[in-house]
Amino acid sequence: MLMGFSRAQAAALLVMLVIIAVAPMVAYPVFLMKVLCFALFACAFNLLIGYVGLLSFGHAAYFGMGAYASAYVAKAWGLSAELSILAGGLTGAALGLIFGLIAIRRQGIYFSMITLALAQMAYFFCTQVAFTGGEDGIQQVPRAAVFGLISMQNDMAIYWLVAVVFLAGFFLVHRIVHSPFGQVLKAIRENEPRAISLGYRVDDYKLIAFVLSTAIAGVAGGTKSLVFGIATLSDVTWQASGEVVLTTLLGGLGTIFGPVVGAVIVNTLEFYLSPFGSWVTVTQGVIFVACVMLFRRGVVGEIGAKLKVAL
Amino acid sequence: MEISRRTLLGTAAAVSTLPVGRARAQAKPVLKIGVLNDASGPYRDTGGETSLICAKQAVEEFASQANGYTIEVIYGDHQNKPDVGAGLARQWYDRDGVDMILDVPTSSVALAVATVAKEKDKTFVDSGGATADLTGKQCAPSIVHWTYDTYMLAKSTGAATVKAGGKDWFFITADYAFGQQLQRDTTSFITAAGGRVMGAAPYPFPGTTDFSSFLLQAQSSGAKVLGLCNAGGDTVNCIKQAKEFGLTLDIAAMLMFITDVNALGLQVAQGLRLTESFYWDLNDCTRAFTNRVKPKTPNNWPNMSHAGCYAGTLHFLKAVNQIGIAKAKASGTAIVDAMKAMPTDDDCFGHGSIRVDGRTLFPSYLFEVKKPSESKGKWDYYKTVQTTPADQAWRPLAEGGCYFVKS
Numbered sequence: 001m002l003m004g005f006s007r008a009q010a011a012a013l014l015v016m017l018v019i020i021a022v023a024p025m026v027a028y029p030v031f032l033m034k035v036l037c038f039a040l041f042a043c044a045f046n047l048l049i050g051y052v053g054l055l056s057f058g059h060a061a062y063f064g065m066g067a068y069a070s071a072y073v074a075k076a077w078g079l080s081a082e083l084s085i086l087a088g089g090l091t092g093a094a095l096g097l098i099f100g101l102i103a104i105r106r107q108g109i110y111f112s113m114i115t116l117a118l119a120q121m122a123y124f125f126c127t128q129v130a131f132t133g134g135e136d137g138i139q140q141v142p143r144a145a146v147f148g149l150i151s152m153q154n155d156m157a158i159y160w161l162v163a164v165v166f167l168a169g170f171f172l173v174h175r176i177v178h179s180p181f182g183q184v185l186k187a188i189r190e191n192e193p194r195a196i197s198l199g200y201r202v203d204d205y206k207l208i209a210f211v212l213s214t215a216i217a218g219v220a221g222g223t224k225s226l227v228f229g230i231a232t233l234s235d236v237t238w239q240a241s242g243e244v245v246l247t248t249l250l251g252g253l254g255t256i257f258g259p260v261v262g263a264v265i266v267n268t269l270e271f272y273l274s275p276f277g278s279w280v281t282v283t284q285g286v287i288f289v290a291c292v293m294l295f296r297r298g299v300v301g302e303i304g305a306k307l308k309v310a311l
Numbered sequence: 312m313e314i315s316r317r318t319l320l321g322t323a324a325a326v327s328t329l330p331v332g333r334a335r336a337q338a339k340p341v342l343k344i345g346v347l348n349d350a351s352g353p354y355r356d357t358g359g360e361t362s363l364i365c366a367k368q369a370v371e372e373f374a375s376q377a378n379g380y381t382i383e384v385i386y387g388d389h390q391n392k393p394d395v396g397a398g399l400a401r402q403w404y405d406r407d408g409v410d411m412i413l414d415v416p417t418s419s420v421a422l423a424v425a426t427v428a429k430e431k432d433k434t435f436v437d438s439g440g441a442t443a444d445l446t447g448k449q450c451a452p453s454i455v456h457w458t459y460d461t462y463m464l465a466k467s468t469g470a471a472t473v474k475a476g477g478k479d480w481f482f483i484t485a486d487y488a489f490g491q492q493l494q495r496d497t498t499s500f501i502t503a504a505g506g507r508v509m510g511a512a513p514y515p516f517p518g519t520t521d522f523s524s525f526l527l528q529a530q531s532s533g534a535k536v537l538g539l540c541n542a543g544g545d546t547v548n549c550i551k552q553a554k555e556f557g558l559t560l561d562i563a564a565m566l567m568f569i570t571d572v573n574a575l576g577l578q579v580a581q582g583l584r585l586t587e588s589f590y591w592d593l594n595d596c597t598r599a600f601t602n603r604v605k606p607k608t609p610n611n612w613p614n615m616s617h618a619g620c621y622a623g624t625l626h627f628l629k630a631v632n633q634i635g636i637a638k639a640k641a642s643g644t645a646i647v648d649a650m651k652a653m654p655t656d657d658d659c660f661g662h663g664s665i666r667v668d669g670r671t672l673f674p675s676y677l678f679e680v681k682k683p684s685e686s687k688g689k690w691d692y693y694k695t696v697q698t699t700p701a702d703q704a705w706r707p708l709a710e711g712g713c714y715f716v717k718s
Binding site: 028030031034127134135136137139140155228229230232234235274275 | 386387388392393394395397398399401402405406418419422423426427430486487488515516
């Protein structure tokens, strides 16, 4: 009803906005910014798997390349923060267009495998070319000022920038999903042959959705590199691709708020378990199994089912 | 279970006393040291928990002299990833009130942490990291680089090997800041001494465990010396696999610690030449230090990197005492300035000093690994071949390119 949000969604949105506004007074802002970046990344991923039914297993490529692009233009060209983030988004979109053109020709597991293979190529590319700095990454990325005016040196200043970027991405995904275009995407998810027989050019729809998703992933990566002042191989690895799958599954596939809740849970776990080293991955594995066995709809999906509302 | 009102009140009363107790404990400011290194990967033994133990040893010995503050040591794993290390460093400095970050092997991570330390004006004493850039192009006024660096290794091991007749080199190099720089520095000493480099095989770090194809490349290159520009578990794997292949090249392990020799065993490691700035059996002081620490880490005796954690912490604490806790908490540069102004003096490295660019100066030693028949006991591994005095061991100040060094 409100901007395409149902009443339940509007209530949840309000809660989320309040949490975003209040959280930095309680928690460590840099940690919150990390959560927001990964939440946006998961929202982008969810757009594909949740609403088009495409499991891209190489989304880290767009996230990581976006991070590298933003870091590079901010450091080498001295671009302002918003332009650097934009560069990350454009890189994600460009890469998504090339990879998407190849990958959407196949369905199901083959689609996933192609995206994984292409992402591994992107990873290899990042280890070999000079501008990424190899294992060192791009370090000493400046926190450039927004519009060249508003300084981002203070953690709180950049927090609001990240919050704005996240919300913009979040609303964009919501808008896409609830537009006529989004309806067609869902139709493709439910029954692709029928969508074709209705006269939709399914491949075009899929490709556009794919590029939108990779662009948002690139924005998320670019924002992250500005926050931390570093872009490294960690963001391009297949582990990062796996983590975004876990995040989205845990939060709830095909729900608007699921990826956000998933990102909060996964990052909080990582934060508190990091002193125990490899236990992070063990715990993530256990949670993944438990999630798939016990609450397949994810946290938000299960709550929505209980309350009989779509969140 | 029903809770009576009395129990409830009693609990409330008990709880209300807790914050008072905590407030009293906090009356003394806490000086926090964060040991950050690889706790689970290839550099686990060369750094790892023994670094923490050595830092704690220094704190223990110093604690009674601490002037109006208590000292706390925390520990973190950077997993050899620059983003993880930088993230943790940021959180420690920002949120957890850490005043000094210690150790940080893995040059890529060390450089990332250095950036954060510079931004926050907090002290960073690097012991495990190798890159000479920490006191060169990427130097900062709040950084001290303690134990060793790529230049010092290249000069000692590289030049000595060429002098002994090993003129044609092939490198196997960990492909990141550390390996690349070590290869570069070594190459310049080789060519200066009239040797030449026949080729190099860079490999991805971390994660490479099979070096066979690189070893075969080295074998077929026609080189006489195989220079290993890597460290820790990677060096150990390279040497083991080279022995298995029956490689005919002489091996020059450009960075090797006694902990690696221990992992290889003397049978395999005998005859290797390597450079460290500390060896437990060097003199009475180093033996005394090792005897104090040994019971706490019986299977992993301190190498130079661990010793650097001890000595660096001790010197840091002396500097904090000198300028006072309030000033120390406020500025990392103030602490490091005080560290540079005082001569260093500890059981591990003897008398030394810290140069204006943050480089500590003391002698470096070229060791040869003993034959099994020469070794008299546990960890009796080295004989000293050559000592490079403090004024010659390190890169000249003017060549570093550190921005705040006036030429």
